[in-house]
Amino acid sequence: MRSRFHPPRWLRRLAIAGAIVVALLVVIRIVLDPVATHFTRKTLSETPGIRGDLRDVHVTVFPPGYQITRVKIVEHPGGDWKHPLFYAERVKVTVDWRELLHARLAARARIDEPKIVINNRGKQKKEEAKEKAPDLRRTLEHLLPGRLTRVEVRDGELLYRDLGAPRHPEIWVHDLELAVENIATRVALAHGRPVTLNASAKLGRSGDLTMFVSADPFAKKQDFAGEVSLRGWKVAELFDLIEPKTKLQTPEGTLDLFAEFKATGGLITGGVKPVLKNVEVRPTEDNFGNRLKAWIADEGLDLFSDRVPGRNAVVTVIPIKGRLDSPDIQLWTTVLGVVRNAFVEGISSGFTHLPPRTAEKQQGKVEQVKKALDKDQGPPKAQPTDGEKGGKT
């Protein structure tokens, strides 16, 4: 006689329920990615001023998150898909499950190989472009749900193109590695720590760029501090960039630049130190500094107003001093403006006294030292050679 095993009814029901759950999970898993892809495309196409495209979206359960591959954003109307404003090989958002246990949605984002293009369309079209400029930040906020606690950028690229200038000069920052941390929306979530931005990148073909910014996003007035350094930038790149405007001849040598800044209670202080090495500049009638400022400086930030006009002093550190009292001032826009102006001021001041003036007549050693130590005498003058008439610039 064969004994047949009859499982209890509850076990059979449980097995069936389990099988249904597994089947449902499989179905959900299969449709999840296409559904997520559909809604992400929809979000991109409904954001004003832009159009977006992507290859696919992959949703993960452990850890909870999703990944968008080959996302591309262009201006709308008039965007060019071959030259998108924003492209990223991969955007991965991971939800912090520990925060979920506290009923908070917090996530971290990693953006691989992003490329951002900023087009400057010249002064006349600046206002128009400002109105039409797509809000990339808002778009990313739509795509990234909840609170981001950390953002990482790997191998990023930033291209600034001046479409209003002849030959469309470009500033190219690449190999960008960036981490923004402790981004909090409430004081309690900041853990008593500042939000920090750390970055390193390559400027053009030769410059090593590093940047650090720490900020208290909850202070009533701007409260941030940081440093930026640029090392080994071949100045020939700078002159290639702006030659059509400055008419300067391509010099040789490298530029190092160090800037530190601190803003607290609406007052910003700091300094910029340009260090030129083996630089050779040929004479020019143009005011290089003013042209550079006109081209790229943030005119809304007057940070160098304490310099004495007309004083031809040699400065090793150019002081930064200004006020940030505007009530609608935004933290990161201000930080970028400060960095931008520090660079422009540092570079243009570094070149102010190059090439050195030639003395009217041969000076003795003692006289040269005396004049070099006088802060109002400007840089030491070159000495005329035999038969050369002095006073040349």
Next chain:
Amino acid sequence: MRPGWPVAVILSLALGASCAHTKSTDSGETKEPDKQASGKKKAPEPGAGTNPNLHPGHPEEIPVATRPEALLAPGADNDIRDKLAERGFLKEGAGSSQSSTREGIRRFQRAEDLPATGIADQETVKRLGLDPEKVFRKATVKD
């Protein structure tokens, strides 16, 4: 066996996970400011509420510095260097200069698939096996 056992197993797992998280919180690894805030009320720090640049409820001074090293707690830079040296990311005889430390951090970050900035942020410090709560200076969070 009662038919409700799967529910009991799931509940036990959830409770276990929750307890494990609480344990790590108590050990200071991932301390939640909300918990601190809801705990015993601390006496106000000297000068609390006197800074006109701060909102009410703001910790007295969230540290903000021009250099990343200035945000580290006393001695933390040595801890970072020790960890880097332990793992072979600091060259022998590199000295204790800032640039050699940053280069070591950069090498470690590359190995850990983190952004190679050369600056020790919280994620880098965690991966080095250090506790960010002890490594970084921070303001006292008050309710």
